Amino acid sequence: MDLSLPNDLLQRISEARRVAVLTGAGVSAESGLSTFRGPGGLWENQDLMELATPQGFARDPKKVWEWYAWRREQALVAQPNAGHLALARWEEWLSHRGGRLDLITQNVDGLHQAAGSKNVIELHGSGWVLRCTRCGRERLDRTHPLPEIPPRCGECQGLLRPGVVWFGEMLPPAALVSAQTAAENCELFLVAGTSGTVYPAAGLVEVAARQGAATIEANLEPTPLSDAVDWSLRGRSGEILPSLIAALD
Ligand code: OAD
Numbered sequence: 001m002d003l004s005l006p007n008d009l010l011q012r013i014s015e016a017r018r019v020a021v022l023t024g025a026g027v028s029a030e031s032g033l034s035t036f037r038g039p040g041g042l043w044e045n046q047d048l049m050e051l052a053t054p055q056g057f058a059r060d061p062k063k064v065w066e067w068y069a070w071r072r073e074q075a076l077v078a079q080p081n082a083g084h085l086a087l088a089r090w091e092e093w094l095s096h097r098g099g100r101l102d103l104i105t106q107n108v109d110g111l112h113q114a115a116g117s118k119n120v121i122e123l124h125g126s127g128w129v130l131r132c133t134r135c136g137r138e139r140l141d142r143t144h145p146l147p148e149i150p151p152r153c154g155e156c157q158g159l160l161r162p163g164v165v166w167f168g169e170m171l172p173p174a175a176l177v178s179a180q181t182a183a184e185n186c187e188l189f190l191v192a193g194t195s196g197t198v199y200p201a202a203g204l205v206e207v208a209a210r211q212g213a214a215t216i217e218a219n220l221e222p223t224p225l226s227d228a229v230d231w232s233l234r235g236r237s238g239e240i241l242p243s244l245i246a247a248l249d
Contacts (some may be wrong), residue, residue, distance in 0.1 A: 010247040012214045017099030021087060022179075022204055023237075024106045026193025026219060030238040031111055033074055036149050037195050038221075049106060050165045061150040061159055068162045071109075072127055073144050080115035083237035088116035089247045101129035102182035106194060106201050108164045120176045123171055124203055125164040127159040128158065134158025171200065184206040190244070192218040193237045196225035216244075 025035040036042045050056040050063065050249060057064045080088075087205040091101040103120045105112055108127040112120050132139045132153035151160040165171055179201075189208035196202040205225055209215050215229040218240040234242050 005233070005243060005247070006231070008229025009216065011124025011184050012188060013244055013247045015249065016186075016214070017185045018093060018214075019090065019094060019099070019101040019188045019190070020104060020182040020186035020204075020208060021101065022104045022106075022189070022191045022194060022201060023087075024192070024196075024201075026195075027080075027083050027105075027237045027241075028078065028107055028109055028111055029193065030083065030236060031109075032213040033071075033078055033109060033111075035193075035195075037197070047073070049145065051170055052164075052167055055168075057161060057166070061161075062150060064238040065146075065150040065162075066102050068127060068164075069144070069146055069149060069184075072142075075081070075109040075111070075127060076142065077142050078109065078111060080111045081238045083115070084111050085113035086241035087112065087244045090248070091117055091119060093186065093245070093248050102178070102186070103193065104179045104182060104201070104204065106198065108162075123165075123175050123179055125162075127162055127164055130160045131163045132158045133157060133161050138163060151228065176200065179204060180207060183213075184211050186211075188216070189213045190216045191225060191229070192241065194223070198222040218244075 030036055034042050049074055051067050057162060088101055094101050101119060103112055103117050104123055105120060106124045108124055110126060110128055118193040128140055128142050129138050129142050130151060135153060135158055137155055139154060153160055183204040186208055191205050205215055217225055217229045217232045218237050
């Protein structure tokens, strides 16, 4: 597919040495994972208040865990797609030239790391982390199926919860600081596959723009961020992201 990217954009890409990228569910769509909003999205037939809030979990931990167990299973069989791989390659290219790419993701599927990205900031946590609601211990666990639902802590028998951020919860402070620092210090900020409706993630592009960074969006559809960015590119991230890095020598 010829995306005919403008020359000034390609030049900014090849010159930038500090790059920050924000990704959302759309980047994993071509790996077979559902997005949240829009037709066929997870929130179309599911109540986010029941499945993605602390109150919903307190009311029915089994129901919430069944949903996360299903999403873990989907993510376990999913493979990184061309978009994930392009971002990993861009990070490597920059690191060989004294540059840096910070990859801020709202996704909890771990596919960026599977593609080889190293500087990944998981703003909404990880679906592979289990955290005890009693003693606070966390562990990485990719087991599927889980031995029991809801799972229990091996140390104190407390109820485990997924290590993700739910609506109404604070973002992990260290991740938020890293994301803000990356946005403030980059020359180029790319936002890909997110509806740009969930804050503070969606506000990072504005932070970067205020500091003078060039801003790019890659999305199938227009979003609330489209008018604010310098270049809004329409299409699949699995096609746009590889074509952006084709600008690198
Ligand atoms: P959304 O489902 O809100 O948005 C996905 C975006 O990806 C939409 O704008 C689509 O147009 C776009 N899209 C879909 N397929 C694409 C493709 N192949 N290439 C490019 N773009 C594509 O997902 P997020 O923005 O990630 O939070 O949602 C943000 C947060 O809201 C999530 O982290 C989650 C959700 O509720 C929590 O659960 C806390």
